[in-house]
Amino acid sequence: MRPSKRDELVREALKVFYQGGFHATGMDALVVATGISKTTMFKHFSSKEELILAVLRLRDENFRNWIIRRTSELGRTPREQLLALFDVLAEWFAEPDFRGCMFIKASAEYQEPDHPVHVQSAEHKRLLFNYVRSLAIAAGALKPDSIARQLLLLKEGAIVAKHMGYEDDPASDAKSAARILLSQAFGPQAAAA
Template sequence: MSASKRDELVQKALESFYRGGFHAIGMDRLAKETGVSKTAIYKHFRTKDDLILATLRLRDEQFRNWLMRRVEALAHDPRGRLFAIFDALGEWFAEPGFRSCMFIKASSEFQQRGEPIHTMSAEHKHLLARYFAELAQAAGAKEPEELARELLVIKEGAIVLAHLHDPAWIAEDARRAAAAVITQAVGSG
């Protein structure tokens, strides 16, 4: 399988897993949805878990790149970028294909800490917290890591609730909650 075919398979598998879940999508269904035979899938990925890990790597790259670009496009000053995290989330929640967070799903389906899929899900959240801490430090927060953790908690809760309820009001509520912790951490400036 060529690199471009492999990349195409990973992207299609990502879409299937995002829509249907990891355990619910068996290899027969995955082969049907991706248009790639099980034999061809197994030539490139020893196990289904290896394919899941590849989809999570791709999703991490896609999501973090998207979020960083949107935050930078939505606000030009460091403090404004902290708020822009939640404006970007509101846009994501409004997308017709929004189905919560792939990493939240993965960690709930692969619950054992130390499992590679669970570990990769935790690493995604760690990388987001690091990005939030960089933004918080640039905005002048006295405790940037603490603010980053608080914003991550608000973000993650908002994702879960947006999947369960009306995403529009969840995004607004999350932004207001974030405003309170941002203002406390960096002032109203």
């Protein structure tokens, strides 16, 4: 089925915003990059902010589905999948168009906690937390909330380190730290995974 003009606009705007940021990318730049007129854009979205929210929803759906699929492919058990999260990060970091986390960037550009863009970015992180927590529960962690928070802190730190370019292999370093956390959460057999 051919995508609608609206869906096409959101997909193209995602690429443009990911490369250039939200505030720095004006409507004129979106017109040039997407080939879609301002009139058409405003037919589908009443404001740039509304378009940004649609872009964030698409990115969230695509990114979370990809992470869930890849961790399931790389890890046979929930414990292995918790560690595979960092292998998935390494794959993402190796992509030539890697520019960091769109949600970290969005929340930095829209800093008010109740701003819709900030709220949407926080929702992405909450949904990732729920996924990692569900793996921790399935793996038998005594404190699944705690281990999920700790693993996600390692994930976020690795993303920032890679984006800023001050670490050669942050995904591997984060995975090493995750092994230690998992050995404490589940015992030595988890660390060997």
